[in-house]
């Protein structure tokens with residue numbers, strides 16, 4: 001099967017500082033890839049570069065369109081980048097407040113992305129929003145409530161509904177469960193695992209937590225100091241880590 005995303009020799013520097021350096025990988029349809037590493041290892045820089053939110057200092061990122069043609073993301077106009085973000089991609093941010101519109105209702109948060117695709121029928125939009133609230137385990141009777149009245153975990157589940165309602169071909173997630181209580185995290189990870197399977201999502205997810213990768217990702221890429229030090233099947237990385245840094249990460253997962 002042809003890749004959906006092709007990342008070749010991507011570097012992103014901030015002046016003299018390395019954000020990420022010479023990273024290559026491919027992502028296939030239906031595949032979830034985790035980028036793991038400690039704070040400052042370059043995970044977010046890589047994610048944002050791959051998602052065309054930062055421009056690479058070197059290398060290329062190509063995205064395969066529905067018609068089979070490849071788009072070079074560095075050559076995209078701002079209008080095309082916005083179109084991709086609206087029509088084909090989804091983003092889940094660590095802080096749901098960054099991904100939600102806090103001054104409109106939960107239902108409107110979910111319906112808004114469908115409206116941006118041209119759907120106008122109010123009762124249909126409301127029915128879909130209701131369905132998605134249920135799907136992410138939010139009581140649909142809260143449809144008219146503002147997200148500010150939701151708990152952090154509910155806000156994150158709402159952001160997931162808002163992102164997935166348009167059935168994106170590719171989802172970028174930056175630490176979607178960091179900063180939440182362990183039990184809330186577990187519930188969201190469970191939900192994500194179910195949705196990823198049901199929808200056959202292709203996704204790139206950043207996490208500092210190898211346990212999250214173990215739960216969700218078939219493949220993992222381990223970063224240290226901006227570089228990929230190890231990549232492969234998540235199970236293999238966990239069972240038989242090759243790089244000393246990965247060995248350290250794995251031993252810390254096994255002892256928690």
Ligand SMILES: Nc1ncnc2c1ncn2[C@@H]1O[C@H](COP(=O)(O)OP(=O)(O)OP(=O)(O)O)[C@@H](O)[C@H]1O
Pocket residue numbers: 014017018019020037038039040041042043044045046208
């Ligand atoms: N806007 C910026 N300006 C200058 N340097 C930056 C900027 N953003 C990131 N960096 C540097 O790039 C390197 C990688 O940072 P990045 O945020 O990508 O790592 P990370 O693994 O996502 O960390 P965290 O888990 O803490 O978010 C770090 O050395 C960081 O200081």
